[in-house]
Amino acid sequence: MTGVRTQPKARAIADSVHRRIVDRIWRPGDQIPHEAELAVEFGASRATVNKAMQLLADQGLIERRRKAGTRVAINPAVRATLSIPVVREQVEANGQDYHHVVLERIEAIPPREVLDRMGAGDARMVRLQTLHLADDLPFAFEDRWVNPGGAAGLAEADFTGISVNEWLVRYFPYSRGLLEVGSESASPRDARILRVDAGTSLLVLHRTTWNGDVPITDVRVAHAPGYRMRTAF
Amino acid sequence: MTGVRTQPKARAIADSVHRRIVDRIWRPGDQIPHEAELAVEFGASRATVNKAMQLLADQGLIERRRKAGTRVAINPAVRATLSIPVVREQVEANGQDYHHVVLERIEAIPPREVLDRMGAGDARMVRLQTLHLADDLPFAFEDRWVNPGGAAGLAEADFTGISVNEWLVRYFPYSRGLLEVGSESASPRDARILRVDAGTSLLVLHRTTWNGDVPITDVRVAHAPGYRMRTAF
DNA sequence: GAGTGGTCTAGACCACGCT
DNA sequence: GCGTGGTCTAGACCACTCG
Missing domain, CATH: 3.40.1410.10 (Chorismate lyase-like)
Structure with missing residues (x-):
C-alpha cells in the first residue's frame, strides 16, 4: 500500500453513513441509530460522530431533530456551493x-x-x-x-x-x-x-x-x- | 430584555472576528492571533475557537495554514450555497x-x-x-x-x-x-x-x-x- | 418527563510546513 | 526544529421537542 492518505475519522464515518444510504441499507425516511450507538459501532467519541453527522446534515442528506432523532431525508435538495472569485x-x-x-x-x-x-x-x-x-x-x-x-x-x-x-x-x-x-x-x-x-x-x-x-x-x-x-x- | 435567543459560543466568536474584519481592525492580508490566544481572550476552549474559525474559513473570509497561522483573505471569493429542491x-x-x-x-x-x-x-x-x-x-x-x-x-x-x-x-x-x-x-x-x-x-x-x-x-x-x-x- | 442532538471543556497527540 | 492548526476523546450540561 502506498500513498493512502489517512482520512479524518469524522470524514470516514460520514462516508460510511453516506454509503449505507446510497446502498439503500438506510432508505429515505428511515430513522438511523442515534449518536451514542454510532459512536460505539465506529469506536469513536460522540463528538466525532456528531461532527460527521453535521457534515451530512449540511449537505441535506439527513435531517436531525432533538428527541426525534435522525432520519434520511426524503427529497434531499441538491446543495452546491458556488464560488465566485474576483x-x-x-x-x-x-x-x-x-x-x-x-x-x-x-x-x-x-x-x-x-x-x-x-x-x-x-x-x-x-x-x-x-x-x-x-x-x-x-x-x-x-x-x-x-x-x-x-x-x-x-x-x-x-x-x-x-x-x-x-x-x-x-x-x-x-x-x-x-x-x-x-x-x-x-x-x-x-x-x-x-x-x-x-x-x-x-x-x-x-x-x-x-x-x-x-x-x-x-x-x-x-x-x-x-x-x-x-x-x- | 426579552426574547434574546442565546447564541452558540462558537458562533458568537465567529461573529466577533467577522466584525473586526469588517471594521478593518484586522485588514486583508493581516495575520490574526492564533487559536490559543483567542481562546484566552474569549474565555473559551481552543476547540470552540477552532470551530468558530473553521466557519469563517469555510466562508472564505480567512485563510489558515499550519505554522503560518491565520490571515484575513485578500480577495475573498463570494461563496454562496445554492439549494435546488425537487x-x-x-x-x-x-x-x-x-x-x-x-x-x-x-x-x-x-x-x-x-x-x-x-x-x-x-x-x-x-x-x-x-x-x-x-x-x-x-x-x-x-x-x-x-x-x-x-x-x-x-x-x-x-x-x-x-x-x-x-x-x-x-x-x-x-x-x-x-x-x-x-x-x-x-x-x-x-x-x-x-x-x-x-x-x-x-x-x-x-x-x-x-x-x-x-x-x-x-x-x-x-x-x-x-x-x-x-x-x- | 425523558430521549436525542447541540454544545462546550480540558487535555492530548499529530501533521503540516515555515524557517 | 518547532509553532500552528487539525483532530480526537471523555465527560458534562443543556435545549429542544416528542409522546
Missing part, C-alpha cells in the same frame, strides 16, 4: 490575459429598483460601469452602484489599475449579501458593449452586499455568451 | 399548483456529449423528457438520460404520479455530482414546449450525478423566462 482571477485561472476598462463613472440617485434592493432611501451614489476583458475580448459587463457612505475613499480611488470589483472586495468586506442568477436577452447597450447581437442570451448575476444595515454595493454582471458557472457537489 | 417543491413553495407531463420516454444510446459527461461507454439508457407546469403554465422543461444500471426498477416505474426528478431523488441518492449553470437561447423545441418564441433567453441547469463511478443520470433543465435562482450569503 473577475480578474476568473480570467487568469483560464490562462487568459485580463484587463478592464471603466466606461462610466458618475454620481446620481439610483433608480427605484436599485434603492429598493439595497434598502436605502433616496441617496446619491456612484455608478461605475466596467468592461472586463479576457485576451482583449469582452468577458463581462459590470454595472455597479456603490454607496459612498459604505466605502470610504471611493471618491479619491483610481480604478484604472484595479477594478472597482477588486477594490471593494479587498478593502470592504461585507457582512451579508444576496445573489440572484438569471438569464436575460442582451439589451442594445449590453450588445454594443459585449460586441454581440442584441437579444443574445446572457447569464446575468445580480449581487447586493451590506455591512450590517449599511448598503455597500449593488451590481449586475452580464457575462459574454458561453460563460458557465460550474461546481461539484 | 421541481414540485419549488413550484408549491411559490403557492402554485404543480403538475407534470411526460413528453417522451424512449431507450437509446445517448449522444457522445452526454456519454462523455457521464464518463460512460456506449450504453443504452432511458431518455425521459418532462414538462413541469405551475398553475398550468410551463415552468421548466427537463430532458434527462437515466442509466438503468444505476436505477433499479426504472423500466417498471410509472412516472405519471411522480416525476422522474422526484423518483430519482427519493430512491437513488447519489454520492457526487456536477452542476453547470448557463444561459441559452431557446431552441425551436424548447420554444414549442415552453410556449415562448425561439431565441428567448433561458436559464439552463445541467446536472450529472454518480453513485461512486456508476453514472445515474444526466439532466438539462431549461426554465421558463423570468426564473431566477436566489440565495443569501
Whole structure:
C-alpha cells in the first residue's frame, strides 16, 4: 500500500453513513441509530460522530431533530456551493490575459429598483460601469452602484489599475449579501458593449452586499455568451 | 430584555472576528492571533475557537495554514450555497399548483456529449423528457438520460404520479455530482414546449450525478423566462 | 418527563510546513 | 526544529421537542 492518505475519522464515518444510504441499507425516511450507538459501532467519541453527522446534515442528506432523532431525508435538495472569485482571477485561472476598462463613472440617485434592493432611501451614489476583458475580448459587463457612505475613499480611488470589483472586495468586506442568477436577452447597450447581437442570451448575476444595515454595493454582471458557472457537489 | 435567543459560543466568536474584519481592525492580508490566544481572550476552549474559525474559513473570509497561522483573505471569493429542491417543491413553495407531463420516454444510446459527461461507454439508457407546469403554465422543461444500471426498477416505474426528478431523488441518492449553470437561447423545441418564441433567453441547469463511478443520470433543465435562482450569503 | 442532538471543556497527540 | 492548526476523546450540561 502506498500513498493512502489517512482520512479524518469524522470524514470516514460520514462516508460510511453516506454509503449505507446510497446502498439503500438506510432508505429515505428511515430513522438511523442515534449518536451514542454510532459512536460505539465506529469506536469513536460522540463528538466525532456528531461532527460527521453535521457534515451530512449540511449537505441535506439527513435531517436531525432533538428527541426525534435522525432520519434520511426524503427529497434531499441538491446543495452546491458556488464560488465566485474576483473577475480578474476568473480570467487568469483560464490562462487568459485580463484587463478592464471603466466606461462610466458618475454620481446620481439610483433608480427605484436599485434603492429598493439595497434598502436605502433616496441617496446619491456612484455608478461605475466596467468592461472586463479576457485576451482583449469582452468577458463581462459590470454595472455597479456603490454607496459612498459604505466605502470610504471611493471618491479619491483610481480604478484604472484595479477594478472597482477588486477594490471593494479587498478593502470592504461585507457582512451579508444576496445573489440572484438569471438569464436575460442582451439589451442594445449590453450588445454594443459585449460586441454581440442584441437579444443574445446572457447569464446575468445580480449581487447586493451590506455591512450590517449599511448598503455597500449593488451590481449586475452580464457575462459574454458561453460563460458557465460550474461546481461539484 | 426579552426574547434574546442565546447564541452558540462558537458562533458568537465567529461573529466577533467577522466584525473586526469588517471594521478593518484586522485588514486583508493581516495575520490574526492564533487559536490559543483567542481562546484566552474569549474565555473559551481552543476547540470552540477552532470551530468558530473553521466557519469563517469555510466562508472564505480567512485563510489558515499550519505554522503560518491565520490571515484575513485578500480577495475573498463570494461563496454562496445554492439549494435546488425537487421541481414540485419549488413550484408549491411559490403557492402554485404543480403538475407534470411526460413528453417522451424512449431507450437509446445517448449522444457522445452526454456519454462523455457521464464518463460512460456506449450504453443504452432511458431518455425521459418532462414538462413541469405551475398553475398550468410551463415552468421548466427537463430532458434527462437515466442509466438503468444505476436505477433499479426504472423500466417498471410509472412516472405519471411522480416525476422522474422526484423518483430519482427519493430512491437513488447519489454520492457526487456536477452542476453547470448557463444561459441559452431557446431552441425551436424548447420554444414549442415552453410556449415562448425561439431565441428567448433561458436559464439552463445541467446536472450529472454518480453513485461512486456508476453514472445515474444526466439532466438539462431549461426554465421558463423570468426564473431566477436566489440565495443569501 | 425523558430521549436525542447541540454544545462546550480540558487535555492530548499529530501533521503540516515555515524557517 | 518547532509553532500552528487539525483532530480526537471523555465527560458534562443543556435545549429542544416528542409522546
